[in-house]
Amino acid sequence: MIATTSVREVAGHRIALLELTADERRPLTWDATALESLGSAVAAVGGLDVEALVLLGPGGGLGAGADLQELRSPRQPDLGLRVAERGYAALEPLRTLPVPTVALLAGPALGGALEVGLTADVRIARDGAAVLGLPEVRLGLVPGWGGVTRLAELTGRAVAGRVAVTDALAGRTLSATGALEAGVVDVVLAGEDLDSFVEQAVTAVAAALDAPGSGQPAPPPQTPPTAAWEAWEAWDGGALLAAVERRTPGGTDAVRAAVELLDALGDVEATAGTSLRERTAVRLSRPEPPLRKETVTAFDRLVGGVQARAGIASFFAVQRARSATRRAAAGARWSRVGVVGGGLMATQLAALVAQRTGARVHLVEVDPERAATAVQRVRGHLERAVRAGLDAAAAAAAAEATTAGTDLADLAGCEAVIEAVVEDLAVKRSVWRDLEDVVDDTTLLLTNTSSLSVTAMGDGLRHPERVVGLHFFNPVAVLPLVEVVAAPATSSEAVRTTLALADALGKTAVTSADAPGFIVNRLLSRWMGDALSLVDAGEDPEVVDRALQPDGLPMTPFQLVEHIGPAVQLHILESLQDAFPDRFVASACLRELVQHDLPGFRDPSAAALLPPRSGTATSPQVRRSLLCGLADELDQVLREHVAADVQDVDAAMLLGAGFPPHQRGLSGLLDTSGASQLVRGSRFHEEGAR
Structure with missing residues (x-):
């Protein structure tokens, strides 16, 4: 990571903009080198004649969290202690900087990355771009750099418990709007692009410096809806533990550790409504972060536990599948995609394609009435996406790009056609036979089937090598997995292009052979x-x-x-x-x-x-x-x-079926229960492996 500081003169104020750059191919990971660079760069700002610091990560986001690779190594004495203390030490210059600090969130800020953002006095998020969360509990850990206590001081303990425990276990993240409602961020700005967002944010910081005693960090004050968070106003650690245990009897070590930290913190008064300078004064009045020793001790204890080992192994199984999906995406562009069908799955797919790829999407149904209904369904899916955090302008553009009709000939010129009709082999084969006379010889033919033979669908076609199974899971917008199913006749190029489309749709793909039920x-x-x-x-x-x-x-x-x-x-x-x-x-x-x-x-x-x-x-x-x-x-x-190896199966079951990471997905559960040994005479993983 490279840290570059420039000074901007805005409305009579000198504001330092600290920009972090990293490998564009993946989000910033907060390893030892990145932490050291941040600490040194922030410390250097203390010697500048500036009135505030604005922190901007690569591409606008602060990254995907701490480096878990180090935690995969065999258990070392005090490993968790060293990792946690390293993070606290690196954030100390930011915590003690004598001028107001602002973190810009225009991309992912997860785990350790969000802890960096929470160390600043104020957070400004970009609408439709920010993705925030503390997922550590899901991996069998707690945020090791004070994320639980820092968040509780902003939002109160109940909201912190929801974000760091309930949402983490469910794999949920916060959008910019959701984070504003929760009090995790202070302001949400739009910005046509990253540069305009940064300009708006720096201008807002300058305005906040002119209002030291009152108001929100940027004019005009924003009053977000709070209905979604009203039930989380009062902290009840016992109730939170009970709720977790209803789903996972016995709970997990990480959940108990997070609740213990919030209990130990005691009642706190959320600071989301104070001004920028007031927040800075409160920060500087504290000799050290709250519960630092307790957080470090809890993190160190969990790192060596069975559940954390399983959770970290689950993380890397999923990352491996994601990396394989992304490697296929280079150079892929989508301008026109067809969808055959107008039911629930078909319209969910159409909405996702239009929203994520920017392509024009055309659906084909059996009659005009159903075609019109399909378009309305797509718009309904997009409206729900806006409520979940999608930028309203992007949703409107996706709706405008979606059309429907009754003639397969209208799909001529599509780079790909997704078939999502009734799960009947004869019907699907009929669709492909008719469609092959319409589309180009290079058009990718994708079938959204949950169990039918992709090989049988390609039988009799002139180009069966371009037929690929693309099995989505319902609800399409929520579940991150797609199974890419390759028949014996399917070409490697067709598989690669399908993986590229899955990546463009924001999905993680696991490749399956064409076998009944897939994986x-x-x-x-x-x-x-x-x-x-x-x-x-x-x-x-x-x-x-x-x-x-x-x-x-x-x-x-x-x-x-x-x-x-x-x-x-x-x-x-x-x-x-x-x-x-x-x-x-x-x-x-x-x-x-x-x-x-x-x-x-x-x-x-x-x-x-x-x-x-x-x-x-x-x-x-x-x-x-x-x-x-x-x-x-x-x-x-x-x-x-059917699957390349057990890690692919683990990734598929974690992402598509919600199997628990703290059990290492399906294979880890079978190993720890003894079922693997009983059935096959050996474990699926070597004991102690991460």
Whole structure:
């Protein structure tokens, strides 16, 4: 990292702009070198004749957090202690600088990067660009440089608990608007580009210097909506722990450590409403950051724990998949993309493509009425995206770029066409046969199927080498995974281009061979199929449904059936039963559920469809049976080369199925439970490996 300081004269004020630059190919990582550069550069500002410091990271964001690579090494005495103290020491010049400090947030600021921003007196975010969060608890850690206590002093402990614990566990981040509502940032500015945002921000800082005793850090004062945060005004550590334990019985070490820090901090008065100079005065009046020793001790203790080792391994499994996706993106440009279908998935995909790529998107439906409805659905998805933080102007542009009609010929000239019609092989093959007569020979043909054979879809086409499966997960805007499915005839160039599109859509791709169920649905269906078979055999449905709840899985089998839809899940199980009759059974009670058109097993009417209870299996026995089934299926997936390796499977299950990082996804859960050893005679990972 390189730090460059310039002095700007604005409205009679001298303001230092400290700009950080780093490798453009990836977000700034706060390793030892970057921390040292920051500390030295800020300390040098103290010798300048300036009235304020404005900090700007590479591309506008402060980066993706601390360097976790160091924490992957074998356990060293006091490793966490050294890493935490290093961060505190590097931020000390910023904490003690005798002039007001402002952090600009126009990009990602996650983990340690947000801790850097929280050390400043004021934070100004760019609308539609800022992505903020403290994800450490999800990885089995706590923010090691004071992020929990610094945030609590700004927002109060309840909001800090939501951001650092609840949102972290759910994998949620804050947009600029959300951060403003929470009190994490002080001002949100638009800015047509980064340069104009910086100019507006520096001008706002100069204006704030002229109003030392009152007002917000930039005129005019902004009064954000607070409804989303009203329930988080009062701190209750016990209630937060209980809420976590309802989802993950027993909780996690990191959650307990974060709650202990917030409890120890005591009542604090949020400072979000004070002026810039008042904040500076409060900061300079404190001899040291609150609970520094306690934070460092907690971080050091967690670093050596099993859950942190698993969480860090999960992080790198996901990063590996993301890097592979990004490597394919060089030079890819999208100007026109087609979507066949106008249902829920098709319109979600159209909205995402228009929003993220800037391409013109055209949907094709069977009649004018459905085409018009599809456009309205796309606009509805974009409106929801605005509420989640998307810039309103960007949403309007995406809506303007989206059209719909009834003629496949209108898709001529598209670089890619995504098919998202009903999950029926004959219908999908008919679409591709008709479409191949319309589009160019180089057009990428992408099918959004959850279980059908990509090979079969390409049979009979003139160019089957360009047919690729692109399996999105619902809701499309939220879940970060796509499975890229390559049939034997699929060309490597088609796979590379599909990965580039996935990257443009902000997704992480895991490549799967063309096998029934691919990766995620195959493994989830083995779990659900085994669970439903136990219910069919007369075991207690509640015992079966909750057997893996202590392992922190995001849904029970019954909840998952409701989420996917009974008819869709039955179709997937039937497909898998055809392929693997020795391991998969299309459940009789699931079939009854579909025939009676019920939404799930938790519907009151579903109880009458279940067989009489005759089994006596205990929860531990059911858990062992289900985990051994998963271990068997994961072993089969790897032996059949459906996935390249176990890390790809872990990334897919973490991103697509929400398996817990503190368990190292699916494979780590199977290893620690002993199921791997029971089924295959060995673990999926060497013991102690990160």
